Each structure stands twice: as structure tokens, then as C-alpha cells.
Amino acid sequence: MSGHNKWSTIKQKKGKNDAARAKVFTKIGRELIVAIRDGGSADPNVNSKLRDCIAKAKAANVPNDNIERIIKKAASSNEGDNYESVTYEGYGPSGIAVIVEALTDNRNRTAGEVRHYFDKFGGNMGTPGCVGFMFSKKGVLVVEREDFDKDEDTVMEEALEAGASxxxxxxxxxxxxxEPDDFSAIRDDLAAKGYEFVSAEVEEVPSTYTKIEDEETKAKMQKMLDMFEENDDIQNVWHNWEMD
Structure with missing residues (x-):
């Protein structure tokens, strides 16, 4: 993955206004609820999926009070029972490969909305697997260098010692x-050494990236991503656009 590309994405997320950040909190809240349902426990010490979601929430600056409130509410209700995980694949403008991950209580509604976003901005939704072969699942931990007191050699050594690939x-x-199965243990190991992450989750990482040269096409791609982000059902969008 291009580090520049990853940092561009993170900076963009960090710069969102309050309303956009509230959307992020809502989506992560839904993930927490489903993690409790699927893991069968509201205790992150025994529910690794919940522990991963909490780490993602903290990296996204979701307040601890919010996290605790969501966990308590989910543990005492059946709120997450209707959510199912669905993945869509397609192409954005200029053939950018896109994977959309959703948690939805209405598969038909979400599929229609995802297809509309692709069509509206010059892309098209494809069949399952049409772009998935261009991505690999990997745990990705990102540390901001500013104000971090460890140098590159130390970080690399400690990461590899912890089992990073x-x-x-x-x-x-x-x-x-x-590796996806090693993600939680490596994150916990590094966190115990004082690491704080600006992003921490298992991602779909593209094998290659594609640039968009035309400014109008760039604007369409960004608008499509914004539409996906504004939809409460859509949890994650992965793509191979090499952002400026």
C-alpha cells in the first residue's frame, strides 16, 4: 500500500465536520452491536471481534463513554438481530476497483442505493468477485509519526518482533x-509498548493502485465515496484509487 495514499485517506477523515464524525460514530456503534451478537459476549476479554471493534472505535476517536453506552445497550437488547453483512463490488469512474461492505436490515434497499451511487458517478456495480481478486485482507495498524518518540528502526524492529508481516x-x-488472524495479538502487543494508532483494522488492501489524471473524474470519484460514507448501512469502502 502507498503510505501517501493511506495518509491522504486518514487526513480526509480527520478533517470531517461534526456531522460527518457523528456518522462514523453511528457506523462503528453498529459494528459494536453486531460484534456482541456474533461473539456472544459483551466482554472484550473473551470476545475478540468486540475487542477489535473497540480498538477501531478508539482509533476513530469515539469517546469511551459512547463505547461503553453502546456495549451496555447491546448487551441488554436484541437490537443487532436484524443486521446482516453484505459485500458489493464494482468499478468507479476510470475503472477504479471498489469494494463496499455493509451491515443492513434491508438487503434490497441497500443494494439499490449502492447501485445508484455507482451509476450516478460514472461507475457500475459488478458481480461478486469482479474486483475482489485485486485485494487481499490484511491487518493494518497506522501510527502518526508526529510526536511519536520512536524512530523508524525501532518501530520496524518491534513490529516484526511482534509478528508483523x-x-x-x-x-x-x-x-x-x-496477517488477519494475527492482527489482534500484534495490536495488543504494540499497544502495551505505548503505541497509539490513528487507524487499526483489518482492511481490503489493493495489490496495485490507479491514478486519475482528469480533475472532473477525480471530483466524481470523490463524490461517489462521499455518498457511500453518508449512508448509514455502509460500514467500509475499499478502493485502489491513488489519491493525491
Whole structure:
């Protein structure tokens, strides 16, 4: 993964206004609810999926009070029973490969909305697997270099000692990659050493990236991503656009 591309995405998320950040909190809240349902426990010590969601929430600056409130509410209700996980694949403008992950209580509604977003901005929704082969699931831990007191060699050494599969250093961030099954243990190991993450989750990482040269096409791609982000059903959008 291009570190520059990853940092561009993170900066964009960090710069969102309050309303957009509230959307992020809502989506992560839904993930927490489903993690409790699927893991069968509201205790992160025994529910690894919930522990991963909590780490993602903290990296996204969701307040601890919000996290605790959602967990308590989910543990005492059946709120998450109607949600199902659905993945859509397609192409954005200029053939950018896109994977959309959703948690929905109405599959038909969400599929129609996702198809509309693709069509509206010059892309098209494809069949399952049409772009998935261009991505690999990897745990991705991102540390912002600013105000972090460990140098590149130390971070690389500690990451690899913890079991990381790869490491990248960019001007602004360190990016640590793991196998999906090793993600939780490596994150916990590094957190115990004082690491704080600006992003921490298992992602669909593209094997190659594609640039968009035309400004109008760039604007369409960004608008499509914004539409996905504004939809409460859509949890994650992965793509291979090499952002400026």
C-alpha cells in the first residue's frame, strides 16, 4: 500500500465536520452491536471481534463513554438481530476497483442505493468477485509519526518482533501490516509498548493502485465515496484509487 495514499485517506477523515464524525460514530456503534451478537459476549476479554471493534472505535476517536453506552445497550437488547453483512463490488469512474461492505436490515434497499451511487458517478456495480481478486485482507495498524518518540528502526524492529508481516515508513506515518488472524495479538502487543494508532483494522488492501489524471473524474470519484460514507448501512469502502 502507498503510505501517501493511506495518509491522504486518514487526513480526509480527520478533517470531517461534526456531522460527518457523528456518522462514523453511528457506523462503528453498529459494528459494536453486531460484534456482541456474533461473539456472544459483551466482554472484550473473551470476545475478540468486540475487542477489535473497540480498538477501531478508539482509533476513530469515539469517546469511551459512547463505547461503553453502546456495549451496555447491546448487551441488554436484541437490537443487532436484524443486521446482516453484505459485500458489493464494482468499478468507479476510470475503472477504479471498489469494494463496499455493509451491515443492513434491508438487503434490497441497500443494494439499490449502492447501485445508484455507482451509476450516478460514472461507475457500475459488478458481480461478486469482479474486483475482489485485486485485494487481499490484511491487518493494518497506522501510527502518526508526529510526536511519536520512536524512530523508524525501532518501530520496524518491534513490529516484526511482534509478528508483523510487513512494515512501511512514510513521511507522516508508520504502517504495520499483519496477517488477519494475527492482527489482534500484534495490536495488543504494540499497544502495551505505548503505541497509539490513528487507524487499526483489518482492511481490503489493493495489490496495485490507479491514478486519475482528469480533475472532473477525480471530483466524481470523490463524490461517489462521499455518498457511500453518508449512508448509514455502509460500514467500509475499499478502493485502489491513488489519491493525491
Amino acid at each position: 510487513d512494515f512501511e515508513a512514510d513521511e507522516d506515518i508508520f504502517t504495520i501490516y499483519t
